[in-house]
Amino acid sequence: MDWLITFPHLSDDLLTAWKKAVDGGFLAFTRAYGDAIEHFFDPLQYFLIHSERTLLGAPWPIVVLVFAAIAWFAGRSWVVVAGTVATLVAIGLFGMWDNTMKTISMIVVCTVLSIVLGIPIGIAMSRSDRLQKAVNPILDVMQTLPSFVYLIPVVMLLGIGKVPGLIAVVIYAIPPMIRLTDLGIRLVDRDVLEAADAFGSSGWQKLVKVQIPLALPTMMAGVNQTIMMALAMVVIASMIGVEGLGQPVLMAISNQYFTLGVMNGLAIVGIAIIFDRVSQAYGRRLQKHRSVVHG
């Protein structure tokens, strides 16, 4: 009855040979194309380094001021502005300014990249049910596959550093941007689309004048989600050499520095709240026209 208790599996030799073959193939691929692929991502590297230098090189009062200004223009709310300034000042006082700037720079680049890639993919998905069916399972895998698993090939290909970290974060953070762009465009009222057609809109005019503006609030929710997920990846990304608030947390885990861990963790929470409130306030302002409903 042994065969009932132990699940019959392929022979160990076969499995080992198979794993070796795949690993060997990938390794050969890495050796052959690793450099080329690395150069392909050079612009990203450049983008990352520059945004980090800008934030770290600028005088801190200017940085605080710029953040306050962004918060004001996005939300037109003094509460949000005051919260932003208070959080940044607290972070600075506790000596986490440089790491915070590095993390913010990383998050900004990741978010911009996710938006730039995610919106066109989302739009394409909204136009074709077949593409939607094909892309959805890929997005599911991207969101559920443990991040460590896809870190392995990325590190094999690109080594450790900022760019592999960026790729890992974008893989994890881009699905909501794609999904909510797709959803937002699909939810646009059919009557309004018919009206756009009746007046002779071209496909592009319909997209730019009707679909995107009406999908924008939903797309903003996607941006918000993307930022939050990118922040959630900061600690994991620090394992492959991404500098910022993640590294002290990682150090705190391995050395059991409770206070260090909590402080840097709270700094991540702090910037998460700033980004969340500011982007949400902006999203609400986009929906201004919906607020006053005729009685």
Next chain:
Amino acid sequence: MAERPAEPGGIDIRRLYKIFGENARACLELVERGMSKAELMARHRHVLGLKDVNIHMKPGRIQVIMGLSGSGKSTLIRHINRLIDPTAGEVWVDGVDVVRMGQSELRQFRRRHTAMVFQKFALLPHRTVLDNAVFGLEIKGLARAAQVESAMRWLARVGLDGFEDRYPNQLSGGMQQRVGLARALANDAPIMLMDEAFSALDPLIRVDMQSVLLDLQKEIRKTIVFITHDLDEALRLGDAIAILRDGEVIQQGTSQDIVLRPADDYVASFVREVNRGRVVKVGAIMGPAPEGAEPPKLAIAAHAVLEDAALLLAGADQTALAVVDGAGRRVGQVDLRRILSAMVTPVAGAGGERREPSAALVDFAPSAGTATPG
């Protein structure tokens, strides 16, 4: 197929069929051989939308298409600017068959020749009233200044002065539809398609908007195709009316034709509830002026409705009216009896029950000698 001579703004719909379903072409033959809508649905799971529709719409007139829900009227109007592609048939506008246009030609046609007003307004919620009104012109690619100039003029014309910066959902339904109307008018197209444009409005506002439209039409003289399920609205607006049932045109004509000579029981059952006194025109029921007799002292225009004639007679000590045309010539005569019999609904049509006046009769024997006013 021979082309009909171009008649600017006129629309000629010929042998139009629409069948909804995957295998529409194959079902077309069955329908042409006389299969009914119900049978097509039961046997082949295809919906018959339109069946052999032929309507000639005159330029500069209001053509009403009336039918209940499911009659295919909204499908029909969407064939004129081809928001729906037909299964077979032709739609001629200005000497061109819309059905055979290519995509870019169709877009140009929609931009320049048609404008549409929708039942649910279909305004852009993220745009202000002004930015909604310029939409058609923006799509055409006009300069912004020209867009705004035209849109402001039409917004003012439909009574929306000072509302340019509001958002649609800050306005009532009636006002939103005024925006929809201004958007269509600003497009300055010879054809206006109005798909149940006033059906979503309160009755009072609806009548109000009908007046706005009739008033506007006096100056714009566009070819207006107006879809409605409301016979009163159809009779009030339509220069010509086509009645649709199960995708087929069952009667075409003027309001007088529809009310006085319903083509079948279905039309008759609609017409029965109509206030004929306010619809039927004197000219439609007048008799010839009797030879040699002295003409009546009072005269009435041929386009006046029966109620006007009755009011005129009730106020005067007369029993007959001379009917005159627009130039003041005497063209006929109506008397009280003729007016009365035209105002009451005669019979309920061939299949229906005859309406007997007996219930209203009581025994009444006028005693001899009672003077009857003569």
